[in-house]
Amino acid sequence: MRLYAAVAVSGFKRYATYRVATVAGVFTNTVFGFILAYTYTALWDERPHLGGYDLDQALTFVWLGQALLAAVALMGGGFQEELQDRIRSGDIAVDLYRPVDLQSWWLATELGRALFQLLGRGVVPMGIGALVFELRLPASPLTWLWFLLSVALAVCVGFAVRYLVSLASFWLLDGTGLSMLSGLLCLFFSGMILPLNVFPGQLGEIARALPWAAMLQVPADVFLEEHRGAGLLGAFAFQTGWLVVLLAAGRVLQSVATRKVVVQGG
């Protein structure tokens, strides 16, 4: 356990060194936040209470999305490219001989990275959004706690999805295309482009049941206090359920994949 904590701390520190990149990221998140906020205002002007949100809630959703984009890695990224590189180059063989669990190791680096991104790239855009627009902040202080728990689960679900995608490199060798596709699907089905409760009919029902919903839609609804009491438990159960399924799938795929590894050279 202490080992994984140390790995997480180094993941945090590693991203903390890229100061200019963090400032640049804050700038980008803020620009996109403004563009989306204006569009949502036009949309909710036409149809107030669309998807059960009022305008303040819709705008809060926009800025939550920007705040969580880097932390939950909604566009992909994080450990993904590095792991894929190690699989392609064969360095993964060395990792497999280490007396640590591969999946837990990468999850620990991700948790460290996510915590930094949440503080470094999440707080400032959200603050700017709150200054310029009328946002719906939680009425109860407990909600903040539930929100952070939900974000932690979202980070883990995001990790589990991208871990599966990365392992596909064992078969594909070049995982760039699949990573891109996975990132775009995540943007669409997490609610980043449009909240999932605005998706019409059956498409909406399917989208809200997919694992990507656990990455933005659920934490945002927790923050907006759409889930209360038993509903809150249901939201956490949804996130945890997908997390367990995806992590288990990652384990199975990992054991199949490692049997494929051929160590070359002498």
Place this chain on the structure above:
Amino acid sequence: MAESAVSNGLRAYVLIVGMWVRSTMAYRTSFLIMTLGNLLATGLDFVAIALMFTHIGQLGGFTLDEVAFLYGTTSIAFGLADLTLGTMGRLGQRVRDGTMDTLLVRPVPILAQVAADRFALRRLGRITQGAVLLGWSLARLDIDWTVDRALLMPVMLLSGGAIFGALFVLGGAFQFWAKDASEVQNAFTFGGTTLLEYPPTVFGKELLRGVTFVIPLAFVNWLPALHILGRPDPLGLPARIGFAAPLVACGCCAVAGLAWRAGLRAYQSTGS
């Protein structure tokens, strides 16, 4: 002298691009899958817009057909710049890891080398997707095709591509100083396309003034498109202001060129 430098650069660009295209074509199936994926995936944000229109008839006073027109034109303009100069974003990485030095010692213009590096033909996917949407919207829109409007179409797409291209080069030049701030470039390029996909009436006047007079993104498609669609400009600019797009594009390219030179002069190798 200046002319031969330009033709030299273009020749080098074409040669390097040709090399990357040949290497891509070595794995033809993979290329086809990637292009098809690129084509489908870049359209997901339009799907989101279409989903919005299941709830509303108009957004900012514009119909879905008109928004598809805006989306298609910005997608093609951005796609042209992304295809030819998209890998400029990797410049920061080259500056960081020192591989920039290899480019400097070659007797070929640096900009041509950086722009052609890892040229990805699959980026045709975005242009195709934009063209399909533009075609779809043109078939459904009832546009009064006067000569000047028909003329404005290709002018808009090409100058739009040039404006975005200038932004890519400008972002690349910025990397010589900032080193790991490619995100700033994304704010203007990807952020710019997202902005231009929606009707200008959706946004505040200050923002519109900013993208008209400061970073002239409005000339990529908004101002010409408003004339083609026969709609007034929310800022009250004359209807034919869209025809200034090529001039604006030339201005942007000149600024980007100067910034590139300055950036290259300021470059200090990392060394080890």
